[in-house]
Amino acid sequence: MSSPSSRTSPDDVTAATVAAVRRTLDGRWHTVRDEIRDRPDFAELRVDPGLDVESYRAEIWAMLRRLADDGHAVHGFPTAVGGRGDIGASVVSFEMLAFADLSLQVKSGVQWGLFGGAIQALGNAEQHARFLPGVMDLSLPGCFAMTETGHGSDVQSVHTTATYDADTGEFVVDTPTESARKDYIGNAARDGRMAAVFVQLYTGGPGEEPQRHGVHAVLVPLRDDDGAVLHGVEITDDGHKQGLNGVDNGRLAFHGVRVPRENLLDRYGAVAEDGTYSSSIESENRRFFTMLGALVRGRVSVSGSAVGAASLAQTIAVRYGEARRQFAAPGSEEEITVLDYLAHQRKLLPGLARTYALRFAQNELVEMLHDIQTTREAGGDVDEKRQRELESRAAGTKALTTWHATATIQACREACGGQGYLSENRLGALRADTDVFTTFEGDNTVLLQLVAKGLISGYADDFGNLDTLGTVRFVADQVLDTVAERTSLRQLAERLRAVAPGRDEDDVLDRSWQVKLLDDREEHTLDGLVRRLRPARDKSLSAERQFAIFNNAQDHLLRAARSHLDGLVLDAFVRGVEAAVDPSARALLGKVCDLYALSAIEEDKGWFLEHGRISAARAKTVTAEVNRLCQELRPHARALVDAFGIPESWIGAPIATGAEQRRQDEARAHAASLH
């Protein structure tokens, strides 16, 4: 093990260090974050956890109206309709709502991100002018109706239909079966007046058999101005949920509902008055995934929210861990602060390091989204491969951040014991409200498959295909001998080695060693995956056999995706460390990056050992170093959560805002008075 004394020590962590770390974490849209931090009323945007569902929904609706009145929604919409046209800012301002009530966040995401976003991304200029002002000021509350009870992951197979009637110039929208009901639709059960409904589009001239053109979105009014449900629309309530009970999720069914031709969001597929269909994209498949790709912002937003929720939970748990004491030390009356126990550090600090890592990865994702979409909205050209990289990265980052939120909020709850179970301390709601993040906006397991597919196809296929079997079909059509895509880890390793050539090769804290290890795993797992899928190229195989080849490789597929993503995240973290100007901030971030990298390696040490990538002795050193880093970072735990920059009044949890400290002080004074 290397001597820690040979390194820059982060011991001199001051308020200035915290501010510098925070600035680094805040990223490009730091001023948007600061504007929201300065909102005096933000701490009020939380609902009493014991509220019944109807009252909860009403309160969230009132809060959403406040946000609309304050112009919270304008960031991401086009300037032509009164927006600010700043896509990155819209994602970041959404993310900051993770510190308020998560029902409010998700409700705002449904209204402005999903419903408004669909009109923005799929509609024409006339539709923008007609609908977006009402979307922004909330006079037109709406739904994003894509998922059906029967088709969630496989949305290309939705069963709802819209058939053009050339006689009247209308679409007739129908829900043929119970399974085809739109389900889990936010804003449906209570507030929505209109929905962007994803349908199989049919057109045909008079007397012709209707032709199917695949999935399109059409705007369907749901309720009149008094809130009464319109004829032919059937709305049922999804009822109470594990969390997010301030969001009125419901089911929508349509029975011969007629909407004017002008309600088709026709950017990628239009219908003329006589029923003639036209599209700039000939392939139905490609058209569908282009539409889905235009909606990628939703996934990026959920990912940001997960990072925000994780950071709030960790702020609460670390503060409590610093105040809470239990068990006196041997030969002492003084009880030990629980965060001084190694087991407690192990519960919280590697997770904290991962939140840092994912924050940097998320920042890069938002920048990529912003740059690509801004270029396109300005009429510029975006390389198709770059768009697919964005989609892949959004899918993969969302899977990592949401699983991380689930795991780390749980660890925080357990680290706070009974206090963590009380709703006043917020961890319960954070846990329950974010739980659905792992399966909505794309089931995480399916998203990882998408990532793997992008890697082995070099993003050359119609991308965005959520079909789990698409990979096999693709491989069956190609001659693949090498992995097409990799992260930039190898370059990074070489660059790091060039910068610090004298570093000890045996040192587990050598960043270029850490990077190389993850790079090797990525290469190996991808190569192995391609090798396993290659037999599917034989087109004479039965469907069953093709499925078996895919299915037997499914765990390799998921591992390859994760390996790739781990690499992206470490890459982003290293860039984040380098971006810190303040030396003390950089030193502290470097330690956190070590803890992230080594705990990621430790977590998968079985693989590294099994594949001869590390020796047994080195594996043990990694574990010892994770322990040592936990103890070294322990004194800076508070600084690390302070750097998330969550204003004091937003934290809310009594155990994190003085109550426990006050109790401990009183108890110790009382004990002293007895002696």
Add this chain to the structure above:
Amino acid sequence: MSSPSSRTSPDDVTAATVAAVRRTLDGRWHTVRDEIRDRPDFAELRVDPGLDVESYRAEIWAMLRRLADDGHAVHGFPTAVGGRGDIGASVVSFEMLAFADLSLQVKSGVQWGLFGGAIQALGNAEQHARFLPGVMDLSLPGCFAMTETGHGSDVQSVHTTATYDADTGEFVVDTPTESARKDYIGNAARDGRMAAVFVQLYTGGPGEEPQRHGVHAVLVPLRDDDGAVLHGVEITDDGHKQGLNGVDNGRLAFHGVRVPRENLLDRYGAVAEDGTYSSSIESENRRFFTMLGALVRGRVSVSGSAVGAASLAQTIAVRYGEARRQFAAPGSEEEITVLDYLAHQRKLLPGLARTYALRFAQNELVEMLHDIQTTREAGGDVDEKRQRELESRAAGTKALTTWHATATIQACREACGGQGYLSENRLGALRADTDVFTTFEGDNTVLLQLVAKGLISGYADDFGNLDTLGTVRFVADQVLDTVAERTSLRQLAERLRAVAPGRDEDDVLDRSWQVKLLDDREEHTLDGLVRRLRPARDKSLSAERQFAIFNNAQDHLLRAARSHLDGLVLDAFVRGVEAAVDPSARALLGKVCDLYALSAIEEDKGWFLEHGRISAARAKTVTAEVNRLCQELRPHARALVDAFGIPESWIGAPIATGAEQRRQDEARAHAASLH
């Protein structure tokens, strides 16, 4: 890899097989389970999830009264007061309530298990006669007031006091600080009339300085017959919680509250009228842990509940996984059943195998509890070491089962996607209600330390000590060169080898190999732990240094405990398989046992590789075999959850009871009609 064809195939799984597996899982108290399964009204014992807290509490109270009226409570209480005196039956009947509303279960546990249990275990015959009938028929609703806001894990350090006043023959009960309030106390906020309050007991003659005798329990009335809070008692509500909102948890503070001398539960420490203190146990420490040990049933009960909740969640998720379809197979219109995907099998089936394993371990624990406590209640002698083994096993099993419940219910929720998030499908409540199990009745991390301490001390110390540093103190006082206690794994391995000497040594399905591997790990981790703690024997070391030695070894301590427990569980599973008389049931259980053992080995393969216990090639074989076993057991997944024996009407979740199947059938018929 061995050829699966050489083994007894469980392909002939019939209803008779399921019944035989169920009988094996049901264990010694199978008739108690069957009696409860036959209750016609059991399915009604669930509350609408959207209910506000006060209505929820009222409904649970009404249901508890129904249970009391039906004699649900009588199993565990002494026959002298109208009970059945069947301790095992009381734990099993409690466990069955996991299929009802978990708030009802926990509320019943507070009343009959904790409050009634404290009187039963710590009180005298007169107190039994005076109080237990009212406990059983619910005319005396009560609380178990041990935990304080400031002391949860370290309950030996509670600050509430009871000081004997010889002039009046009363105890004066006081809460000196906010931190000393009794907290999270079930039945406190709404229904409790009395509490068993754990206090530091002080006695002294007139004019003498009061002497402290350590922790004792005293019965303190809280409310009068009209429910009004009594003078000097201060009750606050813990408010809304992450789950279990039908239980009225609250905080209790006492200000000079006087109770008669006869209210001290004095089995282990009595106070005479003149204030003379007497106890059959001289050491205060030993007395405390003897009292705690007498209360071990609570921990065993929580453990059973966790296994029950896990089995219900898996029943729901497996049934949905068998009905739900997503994505068509290549070259086919037919969509694939999600449980046919390897990734879905991986999400659910190893967890299902672990529930089986823990069910057998739990059954053995209940038998041990029953036999020991029945012997003692009949006036027989119980070896002290045996009692401590029970306490250790209860602590460790509870930690494993509750962490397992948390993880597997979460996996089930994710496997059910959006449906899993809807309260009607029960997974949300199962998850939220059981979440606190990992930290109540002993924080799991602290419990594992208790297990490790028992192992290295050979249960020779005052046991039950939750003090994390007790281990260091103990080691400091002893000459320890070898591990004192181990599981019977080695014997088992030898016996298995004797039974099947011809088995291929290279076969990962060879049970004796699996057993030997876990046995080796247990031995190695315990030896390593002792070696790490040994320096603490040097009494000249400072308190800080002693703490550092303990703290640096804390992760080894936890690993040693887990290794030991894994061994106990496999041991119990093997006995469970052998207990199955029906050959087809035995074959099926054998496969499930393989899946459990190999996935446990796979989970920790980093350790086995690092310590040279398996080769890289074998590690890969283990993973391949886990995949193969998942696929082999896939056709029997439904049989495996059916064997949990949860009656159809209790399952409740629409996705598991036909709704999804009906929708799929309708959608497929509709699709067929279009062609």
